[in-house]
Amino acid sequence: MLVLEYKVKGKPSQYRAIEEAIRTVQFVRNKCIRYWMDAPREAKINYARLCNYVTELRNEFSFVQALNVHAGQASAERGWSAISRFYNNCKSKKPGKKGYPRFQKDNRSVEYKTSGWKLHPTCRRITFTDKKGIGELKLLGTWDIHTYPIKSIKRVRLVRRADGFYCQFAINVEVKEQLEPMGNVIGLDVGLEYFYTDSNGYQEENPRFLRKAEAKIKHAQRRIYKKEKGKNGRRKARKAFAKKHLKVSRQRNEHAKRLARNVCKSNDLVAYEDLVVRNMVKNHCLAKSINDASWTQFRQWLEYNACKFERIAVAVSPQYTSQKCSNCGAIVKKSLSVRTHICKCGCKLNRDENAALNILNLALQARGGHPRSNAVGVGVTPLVGENLLEQTLTLITESSYL
Structure with a gap:
């Protein structure tokens, strides 16, 4: 599954219609x-029951009926995702809070399936055909969508961000790229002084995006x-504040993408800590x-690129x-x-380099059947608390610069 994202341009009335659909x-x-x-308790609630309940809501509320049928089903799917996650956490006896479903108050997107929208033949405009009045929107960005058949587009999502509205296309294609074996293996130890230190002794600088932008x-x-x-002035001030946070978020994401892509392309096996x-x-x-270092985001992109380039990514226990x-x-x-590791055997290394070597050694020892090894054909370790659809729509969004 691949997600292509475009910024949309429309009239203020269309933006208000998108807001109404999101609400x-x-x-x-x-x-x-x-x-x-x-x-x-004796009633067994499942996704099908929730879809039937959405039909009842459509008959009761006119503003729900104005929304596309598949968009209503996608909304029920979001509710069922929260419920099923709670059930799974209870069955697996997850320690701590189990994630009891909560009411949402900050939704920022509306999702359509295979109906409710129509793509222009030029693939530069999209028209939403439900009764919300969104109409035709112009797509701004790189035009890669025209290389894929319309039938491969399984989801279309409108997302509100601090700097405007965006349209995401979830395309059902296999994201694979065959590369020649490099014969290299690497271990990564993430940290705060440096973003990561590898087993070869290289240290990647920590960009500290939030720290640099904190004063502004x-x-x-x-x-x-x-x-x-x-007042209108307060609304504008809040929007300017949100844009600065959005810029930091995008900087982190692009940084993690670039590093993870380069590491996976240049190494056949990548070992990292299961933090x-x-x-x-x-x-x-x-x-x-x-949080500023965004280790989790870096790990997600490592696992994604390992599958994309048919490399091996192994998460090992960080103990000792x-x-x-x-x-x-x-x-x-x-x-x-x-910060320096000094042993009686005469080994003297940087602390992080020593840890990276240990991580690599553990990964090589565990390749026989380690439960956390993500080899080609085994699949990537799922993200905790997210279903496959949420992972697809939040993680596998290719950068236009890569």
Whole structure:
């Protein structure tokens, strides 16, 4: 599955129609969650029951009936995704909170399936044919969509962001690219001082996008509170504040894409740590720096590019990778402030390089049947808390620069 994204251009009335469609999707999704909550225990609620309930909503509310039928089903699918995720977490006895479904109040997208839209023959315009009044929108961006047949487009999504509206096309194609074997293997140790250190000793600089933009972000945030509530000036200040955060988010994503792509193209096997970032950010002293480094996003793109280029990506346990000597295997305890690994065997390395070598050694040892190894034909480890559709629409969005 491949997702192509374009910015859309339309009239203010069309933007208001998109907003109305987005609010309708949120309403349908929340009503499905409420229907599941109020249902008796003996009643078995599934996706089909929720779709039938959407039909009842269409008969009851005219603004729901104005939405395309498949868009309403996609809204019910979002509600069922939250419910099924909660059930799966309970069955697997996931520690901590199980993710009980909540009502949504910040929905930003509306999703159509194979109907409710029509692509112009030039593939530069798209028309939405439901009764919401969106009409024809102009597509701005690179024109790769014309190389794919219309029947391969399985989903069309309109997304609202701080700088405007975007249209995403989910295309059912196999994203594979055959490359010659390079004969290289590499281990990666991510960190805060450097973005990552590999087993060859190379250290990638940490860009720290949020830290660099923090002063401007705080200035924009202060301007919001100086404006009177409910006025147009406050709305503009909030929009300027959101754009600065959006820029940081895009910088992180493009940085992770570029590095992950280069690493996977130049190595046959990539080993990395199986970090639980959600537990690491509980340390309030390091939470901002960890989130700014975007390790999880980098890992997601590593796994995606490993499948795309038919490489091997292996996640190994991070225990003792910094304390263990990569030469003799002895445990050399050291605090976080100690940046050099010195062992009695005579091994003297940078702390992160030593950890990267340990990560690579663990991956090579575990290739026989490691449960976390993502070889070609095995598949990528699913992202926790997301179904396959959400992964497709959020992760596999190719960059126009790659």
